[in-house]
Amino acid sequence: MKKITILLATTLLISITLVSFTTLPFPMIKVEGSKFFMGSEDGDGSADIDEQKKHEVTVSNFEISKFEVTVWEWKQFVKAKGLKMPKAPKWGWKDKYPMNNITWEEAIAYCNWLSKKEGLTQVYGKNGPFYTCNFQANGYRLPTEAEWEFAAKGGKSSKGYKYSGSNTLDEIAWHKGNSNGTPHAVGTKLQNELGIYDMSGNVWEWCWDWYNKDYYKIENSNNPKGPENGEKKSVRGGSWDSQPNYIRPANRISTAPEKTHEFYGFRLVRTVTQ
Secondary structure (H helix, E strand, C coil), X not given: CEEEEEEECCCEEEEXXXXXXXXXXXXXXXXXXXXXXXXXXXXXXXXXXXXXXXXXXXXXXXXXXXXXXXHHHHHHHXXXXXXCCCCCCCCCCCCXXXXXXXXXXXXXXXXXXXXXXXXXXXCEEEECCEEEECCCCCCEECCCHHHHXXXXXXXXXXXXXXXXXXXXXXXXXXXXCCCCCCCCCCCCCCCCCCCCCCCCCCCEEEEEEECCCCHHHCCCCECCCXXXXXXXXXXXCCCCCCCHHHHCCCCEEEECCCCCCCCEECCCEEXXXX
């Protein structure tokens, strides 16, 4: 990442950040933990069927990727592991587009691969057929729903926007009304309060948590990590094919971890260790 400063007529200072899309890992944003109100009471129709009611939780410090994981990043993974790319979407594989058509389990494998590549402790293991997550490890992982929503809402810098970074959807999201039926290169809309892109729209993002509509009623409010088991995983953020109400930060859907879709991608998180 390279930062360029331009001075125009000695009065206007413009700062432009250029991001290289040919090096791993991509930039991470440090998020200072805090209490916040997770969920919402602003649902409108079918989009709020899965939505958690407003309730207070606490998240600790963590890092989250500035962008959704791209096709180019995924190509480095499959090349290193001797794998094949999944079936190409109708728009083809474009390097700067968010990766899609991958399962939750494949996203987990990518996290462990990148952790090992960077000399970090891998987060994920298996106990028989079940995945385990060492949240104390310093490697890459998927966000919990609480971490994802806290970051999408702007963290401690939140201005209470309806979407992630604005009340005007077209400023910050690729969605059904403006996408022309395809995702777009990451980071081409405005960032949110924390400097994170595409947390509303572009592609839905896999989270760690098993899905349970009413789990918030019994969960530990300190760094909640979802139920211990389930049939479906939670997915957040809306996509290029979503109506506006599905793109609000509190909205959530679920799908089986072995399923793929042109709507689904992911972004990375790391635990901040002292």
